Amino acid sequence: MTAAVEMSGVRKAFRGKEALRGVEWSVPEASVCGLIGANGAGKTTLLRLALGLVRADAGSVVVLGERLGLENASLRERVHYVASDRAMAPGYRVDEWVRYASLAYPRWDTVRAGRLLGALELDLRRGVGELSAGQRTSLQIVVAAASRPDLLLLDEPTNGLDVVVKTQVLQLVIDMAAAEGTTMILASHHIEDVERLADRLAVLYDGHFVLQGDLDAIKARMHRLQVVIPGDWPVELEKDPTVVRVERQGKVAVLTVDGPPEPVAELCRRHGAVLVESIDLDLAEVFRIVLGKEGYSRAQLQWNVE
Amino acid sequence: MWLTVDPRSPKPVYQQVIESVKGAVAKGLLEHGDRLPSVRELAGMMTLNHNTVARAYQELERDRVIEVVRGHGTFVAAAVRPPDREARVQELVARIREMIVDAHHLQLSEDDLLELVQTTVRAWREERGQPDR
Numbered sequence: 219m220t221a222a223v224e225m226s227g228v229r230k231a232f233r234g235k236e237a238l239r240g241v242e243w244s245v246p247e248a249s250v251c252g253l254i255g256a257n258g259a260g261k262t263t264l265l266r267l268a269l270g271l272v273r274a275d276a277g278s279v280v281v282l283g284e285r286l287g288l289e290n291a292s293l294r295e296r297v298h299y300v301a302s303d304r305a306m307a308p309g310y311r312v313d314e315w316v317r318y319a320s321l322a323y324p325r326w327d328t329v330r331a332g333r334l335l336g337a338l339e340l341d342l343r344r345g346v347g348e349l350s351a352g353q354r355t356s357l358q359i360v361v362a363a364a365s366r367p368d369l370l371l372l373d374e375p376t377n378g379l380d381v382v383v384k385t386q387v388l389q390l391v392i393d394m395a396a397a398e399g400t401t402m403i404l405a406s407h408h409i410e411d412v413e414r415l416a417d418r419l420a421v422l423y424d425g426h427f428v429l430q431g432d433l434d435a436i437k438a439r440m441h442r443l444q445v446v447i448p449g450d451w452p453v454e455l456e457k458d459p460t461v462v463r464v465e466r467q468g469k470v471a472v473l474t475v476d477g478p479p480e481p482v483a484e485l486c487r488r489h490g491a492v493l494v495e496s497i498d499l500d501l502a503e504v505f506r507i508v509l510g511k512e513g514y515s516r517a518q519l520q521w522n523v524e
Numbered sequence: 525m526w527l528t529v530d531p532r533s534p535k536p537v538y539q540q541v542i543e544s545v546k547g548a549v550a551k552g553l554l555e556h557g558d559r560l561p562s563v564r565e566l567a568g569m570m571t572l573n574h575n576t577v578a579r580a581y582q583e584l585e586r587d588r589v590i591e592v593v594r595g596h597g598t599f600v601a602a603a604v605r606p607p608d609r610e611a612r613v614q615e616l617v618a619r620i621r622e623m624i625v626d627a628h629h630l631q632l633s634e635d636d637l638l639e640l641v642q643t644t645v646r647a648w649r650e651e652r653g654q655p656d657r
Contacts (some may be wrong), residue, residue: 234543248575249575250573251574296563315624327597334568340638385571388571389568392567392571392572392573392574393564393567395573395574396563396564396567396568397564398572409532410531410532413531413532413537414531414537414572414573415572415573416573417573417575418575433536433537433576434536434537434538434539434576434579437534437535437536438536493625493629495622495626498533498534499534500532500533500534501532501534
């Protein structure tokens with residue numbers, strides 16, 4: 219499988235402060251990669267690097283097979299960026315904005331643009347400056363979809379959208395990915411959106427990735443077991459490298475397992491466990507555990523899990 | 525809608541799609557020959573990643589729950605004995621064993637547990653509109 223985005227050893231500092239320090243990232247073509255991280259983790263910097271808006275201080279950035287350098291004009295036609303807080307020239311009307319965009323993208327699909335403007339109820343005569351935050355995002359999505367990009371970068375696309383528009387926007391994005399195999403990177407701290415849309419996940423913390431891979435594999439990687447062991451507490455359990463956390467209250471213990479749960483369950487039964495049951499462990503908790511293992515304070519993280 | 529998926533659940537989404545389709549077939553909501561939405565349609569309807577839906581469909585096809593007729597669509601297959609039936613019966617036994625342990629901790633006797641199973645089967649049949657067998 220070829221990669222739509224390939225970054226290796228990427229570093230970037232702003233005014234002496236390192237925003238990215240050693241990013242290794244591969245986003246396969248036709249996948250939707252969720253990019254997760256607390257504010258200031260470096261998400262937007264990564265997206266701007268992929269767009270060619272900023273250059274890396276070190277390392278290589280390859281987008282759609284092209285190594286980013288000084289001249290990437292043709293690439294700009296194939297990569298599109300949507301951000302809820304992106305500045306848009308307020309002097310334009312919606313129809314003018316769309317017309318100028320149509321001139322910039324050779325693959326522009328006029329029929330699709332018209333259909334989506336109607337579906338998202340955007341008033342063509344309104345000034346871009348008068349639009350609500352949600353309408354501005356909708357307008358950007360229309361332009362993105364009509365330009366038929368190979369790579370779509372979405373930076374917090376659902377911020378400020380009401381539920382109805384949000385669903386429409388997500389459906390539109392999914393349909394683009396399904397129909398045309400558009401590769402997408404979705405930076406968001408709405409975990410539910412990421413869990414719906416993404417098939418891959420990359421967790422950025424403090425300028426580098428602490429976890430990345432197939433979303434379902436990440437979900438299936440960690441397990442939590444509740445066990446009741448009436449006798450002496452078996453120290454072997456604490457020595458098992460896959461047991462990453464033990465919380466005990468008398469005979470009852472909750473074990474967090476990074477790996478297959480069956481061997482640990484079996485170990486518990488051998489030590490006289492009268493109850494071994496698996497309990498739910500959601501993705502936000504998986505992140506906390508991974509980051510905790512990396513030595514980061516859990517208090518510094520804020521996930522919007524709604 | 526016969527399909528329910530909770531993306532927040534720890535269970536992988538493709539697994540939830542598989543179980544939902546199998547459940548709908550078992551309940552009779554979907555029958556042999558019924559057409560299922562395409563991967564793209566279902567992904568759009570449920571706002572789910574299309575690769576995830578495609579993966580679920582692939583596994584359902586391998587398990588012969590659905591069949592893909594090229595150029596026509598995806599349909600619910602006729603019931604067949606799955607090829608890995610023995611292994612899956614063993615998994616079922618393991619789950620029953622877990623139930624027995626749970627029942628013990630809830631201070632249910634063996635008879636209570638069996639009665640609970642019967643009541644549940646009866647309720648299930650009534651939901652399907654076939655109270656007696």
